[in-house]
Amino acid sequence: MPKKRPKSDQFARKRKILSKFLDDRGRCPHLRPLVAGDSCSEIFKTAENLVEGGPLRHFCASAYVYNPKTNEFLLIRHRKRGCWIPPGGHVEDNERPDITAIRETLEETGIAVRLIGAPAPLFHGEVAIAQPFGLRIYEDGPCHEHMSFLYAAIPVGGSLAMSEREVEDVGWFLLEKILSESFGAAPAVGDWCRFLSKQLPQLLLAKN
Numbered sequence: 001m002p003k004k005r006p007k008s009d010q011f012a013r014k015r016k017i018l019s020k021f022l023d024d025r026g027r028c029p030h031l032r033p034l035v036a037g038d039s040c041s042e043i044f045k046t047a048e049n050l051v052e053g054g055p056l057r058h059f060c061a062s063a064y065v066y067n068p069k070t071n072e073f074l075l076i077r078h079r080k081r082g083c084w085i086p087p088g089g090h091v092e093d094n095e096r097p098d099i100t101a102i103r104e105t106l107e108e109t110g111i112a113v114r115l116i117g118a119p120a121p122l123f124h125g126e127v128a129i130a131q132p133f134g135l136r137i138y139e140d141g142p143c144h145e146h147m148s149f150l151y152a153a154i155p156v157g158g159s160l161a162m163s164e165r166e167v168e169d170v171g172w173f174l175l176e177k178i179l180s181e182s183f184g185a186a187p188a189v190g191d192w193c194r195f196l197s198k199q200l201p202q203l204l205l206a207k208n
């Protein structure tokens, strides 16, 4: 069996190939926002012609965990990124994104969670799973785009115990603290916490 190249090598190789196509702001030209006059087929053609394989696109999932007793959110300080973000990560092969959010939260913080989401309609043969409250698409590096399902969750067990490989700190924080500039949350994390806090009353009432 040929040995599978480690993921980090694949990323480094792809970044090297892609680096010559970055614009002067270091952004991948085929991940740029659509502008008037763009057509989807043009964008895809450009991406395929520029580099073999095109950009890296990954599905991810994060859990915005809220403790109704203390009104606090659970965040981790990510070692490599140097800022506070909700627990989460890449959706693994054959994994459902709701499971990713639960698994990553337990691995990164030691906290077991239950996802809470507005009830969704179920049609023939569909499985009831928690609905994400947001879908975020952002660049995680040159030509590396993340499509991240955002789930709301409440703690149901466990205790704070961080995985030291990726996480340098973990804790519970009030919204006001997360929104303060000196706190050091990643861009948009405070906005998503504020957005979620407005929907929490309905989500906490909904039967999941």
Ligand SMILES: [Zn+2]
Pocket (backbone or CB within 6 Å): 058, 090, 140, 144, 145, 146
């Ligand atoms: Zn990725």
